Amino acid sequence: MTDRLKVLFLTQRFLFPMDTGGKIRTGKLLEQLRGRWDITLVGNYQPDGDETWLALMEMLGERYVRVPWTETSRGTRGWYWDIFKKSFSSIPVTVQNDTSPELSEVVRRELCYPQYDLFVCDFLQSTQNVPYPCPHPSLLFTHNVESRIARRHAEQTRNPLMKFFWSRQASLMKAYERRIAAHYDRVVAVSDSDREEFEAGFELQNVRTIPTGVDTALFEPRGVEREAGTIVFCGSMDWLPNQDGVRWFVKDVLPRITKEIPEARLVVVGRQPPDGFVKEVSRGSPVEFTGWVEDTRPYVDRAACYIVPLRIGGGTRIKIYEALSMQKALVSTTVGAEGLPLEDGEHLHREDEAEGFAARVVQCLRDEEHSRAMGKRARDYVKQNFGWDKVADAFDAIAHEAVEARKSRPAPTPA
Helix, strand or coil: CCCCCEEECCCCCCCCCCCCHHHHHHHHHHHHHCCECCCCEEEECCCCCCCCHHHHHHHHCCCCEEEECCCCCCCHHHHHHHHHHHHCCCCCHHHCCCCCCHHHHHHHHHCCCCCCEEEEEEEHHHHHCCCCCCCCCCCCCCCHHHHHHHHHHHHHHHCCHHHHHHHHHHHHHHHHHHHHHHHCCEEECCCCCHHHHHHHHCCCCCEEEECCCCCCCCCCCCCCCCCCCCEECCCCCCHHHHHHHHHHHHHHHHHHHHHHHHHHEEEEEEEECCHHHHHHHCCCCCCCECCCCCHHHHHHHHHHHECCCCCCCCCHHHHHHHHHHHHEEEECCCCCCCCCCCCCCCEEEEEEHHHHHHHHHHHHCCCCHHHHHHHHHHHHHHHCCCCCHHHHHHHHHHHHHHHHCCCCCCCCCCC
């Protein structure tokens, strides 16, 4: 084996457009690693997808094996019925959602080929598509502690039925995470807090951490005059933690802000906000939903304050580094900025209570000098420490470690 690894990389999610944190993290890493590895990508692809995006996907590796996939639209009756049926299984619902017999067969076939030095599975939810034990050295790329997300859903909801659902999913997911992660030679976590939970909660010794990255040349301030009173949030609005955060901000925080600054308004930038959610949140509140946009930077550039009001979630927020790289004054909850080595009051403001969160946003909106100074410090810090090349260095080192680790415990070929 040479230092240039031959890698089979399972990315169940089609990565383009890169409009979620997970897609950005995986896509940017592959852009860096394709110069160091010989990569065969395997994943799902919707046949009606944009051919331009397909071409970009194919550029991430030497070979792309795509498996047709049709996803049920979220929020439809069929989607809810599917979730109801899946909730009776011992396998977590989100794992079942990413399981495909056709994809599983392709992965099994590829793993029978002897040329691979390493197998990488991207996201825990994809792991049901993998045969165990894996015949090659293996690495699991986790973007969150998934059981933590389910647990926080259970803690935040007031609906007894949903509390029962999420509590059960948290229990199932914790058992599943522990069992599956132990199959892999190395597990990659995206923050030290995630790694510590894997080690303490699951008794795993094979977990390593990579930093979060950002393209500081792409996300840079462009000198646009900020719009007074404009607050922006960026995130996929088909993701429940983002909906919860926006709902909390609009209901509990925004009225406190508009009491001080009547012209204040929130712009929510992100794909697929459900119609019912938009109507609920927008009713009587100064909120604008853009839906999916090709480029979030103009919205961020014009904003006077960037917010991350998340109460549920895990992993790390790439969106925070993108905003800080654009020199934005930023207010986040502790969960929103979890796992990022950022100093409160130096690079951003952290607040968990509605009153304090509102006060910090008002400060950022009113005190332009304060906002500019904090944004400048944050960009300098991010630019110096969190380029994607540094993330790829760490990931590559863990990959080679996984290969070496397998030499001491060879695995049999799966049936």
